[in-house]
Amino acid sequence: MTSTPAAHAVPLPARHxxxxxxxxxxxxxxxxxxxPLTRADVPGGEPCWLATGYxxxxxxxxxxxxxxxxxxxxxxxxxxxxxxxxxxxPAFLRLDDPEHARLxxxxxxxxxxKRVEAMRPDIQRIVDEALDAMTGGRTEADLVADFALxxxxxxxxxxxxxxxxxREFFQEGSRTLLDSTNTLERLLDARDExxxxxxxxxxxxxxxxxxxxxxxxxxRDDLTPREVASTGLLLLIAGHETTANMxxxxxxxxxxxxxxxxxxxxxxxxxxxxxxxxxxxxxxHTGVPRVALEDVELGGTTVRAGEGVIAMLSTANRxxxxxGGADRPPVDELDLxxxxxxxxxxxxxxxxxxxxxxxxxxxxxxxxxxFGRLPRLRLTIPRDELAFRTExxxxxxxxxxxxx
Numbered sequence: 001m002t003s004t005p006a007a008h009a010v011p012l013p014a015r016h017x018x019x020x021x022x023x024x025x026x027x028x029x030x031x032x033x034x035x036p037l038t039r040a041d042v043p044g045g046e047p048c049w050l051a052t053g054y055x056x057x058x059x060x061x062x063x064x065x066x067x068x069x070x071x072x073x074x075x076x077x078x079x080x081x082x083x084x085x086x087x088x089x090p091a092f093l094r095l096d097d098p099e100h101a102r103l104x105x106x107x108x109x110x111x112x113x114k115r116v117e118a119m120r121p122d123i124q125r126i127v128d129e130a131l132d133a134m135t136g137g138r139t140e141a142d143l144v145a146d147f148a149l150x151x152x153x154x155x156x157x158x159x160x161x162x163x164x165x166x167r168e169f170f171q172e173g174s175r176t177l178l179d180s181t182n183t184l185e186r187l188l189d190a191r192d193e194x195x196x197x198x199x200x201x202x203x204x205x206x207x208x209x210x211x212x213x214x215x216x217x218x219x220r221d222d223l224t225p226r227e228v229a230s231t232g233l234l235l236l237i238a239g240h241e242t243t244a245n246m247x248x249x250x251x252x253x254x255x256x257x258x259x260x261x262x263x264x265x266x267x268x269x270x271x272x273x274x275x276x277x278x279x280x281x282x283x284x285h286t287g288v289p290r291v292a293l294e295d296v297e298l299g300g301t302t303v304r305a306g307e308g309v310i311a312m313l314s315t316a317n318r319x320x321x322x323x324g325g326a327d328r329p330p331v332d333e334l335d336l337x338x339x340x341x342x343x344x345x346x347x348x349x350x351x352x353x354x355x356x357x358x359x360x361x362x363x364x365x366x367x368x369x370x371f372g373r374l375p376r377l378r379l380t381i382p383r384d385e386l387a388f389r390t391e392x393x394x395x396x397x398x399x400x401x402x403x404x
Contacts, residue, residue, distance in 0.1 A: 037303075074308050091233065152247070174236070276336050
């Protein structure tokens, strides 16, 4: 076994390719084709490992010898100087057990499958109303602004208890936080503004509670105001940014492959189709950071204690040995009949996305309803003119001009 760095490390974050906008940056796929574990360089930090193989990513995300806590030295980050500042106010996503488990348990019940299934009528109503507003009196729209973003924003506002009329503030703040080109100072300002907003809102809800997550968190005496705000911020951003980008990207991808849209007309096929879209698009293109707490053998290599690892969900979800087969198209192609249930678009292990039942329900309802109501939906601009959010930690689209 060896931990000797390769002669040429992959520079992070890598750039996307205009020729393949629905896939991860070529540098990641090229690294995956070479070895399941490669050396990488992060801005202003020590070199780390890039895990690209399915088995290796699964191990990094589930083995307790790898930590999610940015307070560890050499924890890999993609913005120079940000590790220490992230560590000042980490949400439970950035903590290890038992602290991670303690905070996560406080909101788990709101995202259980049974609870989400009971919300389906509300989600369907929100989707229908968004489509009514988008199509009322016109034949063209920006699907991002008029449908993909409003639907999950309304849903997460309903769950959290955040006023929807404040959406421009928290959507703009979220975009700033996810923009890798911003300065560290701008990112911290946006974070602090959002945290202060949620602290103030939680304080009001402690005095006048309602039936929502923020009210229940604010009422707890075992949580500090900072913990309430940090948890609320994580749920708010993850609850609308990820699903909004998945709705828009899925729509654009399907419009480019119209022969597969018919599968969404079969209610029994919709859940499997959504899993395939999640697998192929895997919008966390920058990967999930961890740091080794002790020596671990991974992909034929020894990762030493204190070395950082970035687990690439996007390349793991295109592992031919896991998702390929002689009777299936290549893994970099959309196949709505593929069995994609083992994908890791929501991560894996103890830190796996808490809100995945909700995201699945929203995607299933939004996509089936969209194409069911607008069978003539199509782009109004050439495919190569579509604008993607290549600078964002959560990959997505700036806009999606469509007509019907």
